[in-house]
Amino acid sequence: MKESGGGVVRWAGLGVAVVATAVVALFVGPADLPPAAVWRGLTGDADPTVTAIVRDLRLPRVLLAFLVGGTLAACGAVLQALVRNPLADPYLLGLSGGAGLGAVLAIALGLGGAWSVPLVALLGAVIAVIIVYRLAIVAGNVLDTRVLLLAGVVVGAFGIALMGAVMALSPAAEIRNTLLWILGSFSGASWQSVSVFGVYAVAPLGVLFLLNRSIDLLSLGEEPAQFLGADVEALKRLLYGMASALTAASVAVSGIIGFVGLVVPHGIRLAWGHTHRTLLPAAFLLGGVLMVLADAVARSAFAPLELPVGVVTALIGVPAFLFLVRRWTS
């Protein structure tokens, strides 16, 4: 009924947006390649340098930006249902700060390579969630969502401050570029980082989608959700765990990028309603589109200099956040 009808146009629109932004992003970059050359690079019918730029730099970068953007947006949607507050996202709830601290610690201490960084980042995210949650439970068992967001912002800021300290003092040269970590960047994208991200993110994304009905119930409140069939405590733990894992994987490959998880689900909610069966996949696609565009702007606006992509998402996200705060509090 309502679920299938009317949505076809919107899904088609999203599909077109995905393809269009991917194509545009592939054609943009510091190496001023004409479109024909990019196409030949893609098909492998160009000189080796061009082929390498297109296939090994731009293609994985666009793909990674899409996957991370989609993941952060889906995470934001889930966290909003979890805390029953439209202002939540991985950055505001402190998950990103915790994951970032875990990631830079892993690198600074030489705890293995690309594949193990997300695991330590996950540990950081989980610890951050637990601290935020503890801080937010005031007066017995009542979770105050306003305090939760406050705690999230504080814990996140503390994590980011410690990240800065670790990076400044670290002997590991590859993480000296503090700016790119703290404000996020896809400049390090490679096929390896795409694989790392894919391996760590696919299962949690699948779990989140399979739980879409339970997430609907949770947004009604814990008591109604329980009596409509959700095992609330187990569900909450699982969702926080999956959101932490996804944030950790994102931060490990691209640093801390805020606001995508906040803004994108709202766009979808306005146009599409709040049923997570459509909200989650639609937020994923739109989050991917937005991040690919933000990254294209980040690397071309002041080329050959590159902006951290988090600067671009914040330029969009902060005004949107203020708009949402006004709507929420009025």
Add this chain to the structure above:
Amino acid sequence: MDQLIFAAERATYRFAGHDRDVLRAVDFTARESELVALVGPNGSGKTTLLRLLLGALRPTAGSVRILGRPAAEWNRRALARLAGVVVQREEPAFPLSVHEAVRMGRYAHLGSLGAFRAADHDAVRRALARCDVEPLANRWVGTLSGGEWQRVRVARALAQEPRALVLDEPTANLDIRHEMEVFELVAELVHSDGLAAVVVSHHVNLAARYADRIVVLEAGEVRAAGRPVDVLTKDVLEQVFDWPVDVLAWRGVPQFIPLKRSDQP
């Protein structure tokens, strides 16, 4: 034979860290085709008893069983297919349409991929019709009146196709017509569809007229239980509500009138 759904035996509950039982040795049953009303003053433990009956809290002593199995051992999905519950307060975090809200009653019936089948759509349609909320189907729940929202939540509980309904003050804040409509609907579901119903209500007079049995709670203990005519006596009511009353028989049903100070001798 109408099956026994909820059975509490000497159920006792105390919140962790408190020094007083919220419920003490409470016996309670509800079976199919039976409307049981739970009355008592504020803080007498009514909502806590419902939570025990539904396995949301585990008794600190005594037992609570649903269909013979300890309530706290029930899996939430299975229980949601057995009992439809309307809790006292519920505020969705995001705007939902009435149709979406009632569809949530089916979630405990869906397979692991969460797809709606024909039977699920049918159950939603029947529930919307039964509670007379079809015309509201495309409204946002945030725009409904208190009475409409209550009917929608009862419809959602019916979409669960339950064998029992548990309603916590379903008519709080409703005007007389809507209040009567909720009681009429519940009575009909009990007497023609054979559901069990447990209804917490402050409206003792309505409970007396609709309920097959009344359980009166006072400070966590059952003060009286049985047919309205046996339970709602002047003694019991005056003691439990701590206010002088007169009890009249109206068509054989006890109805009580709280006395003004100037009414009293």
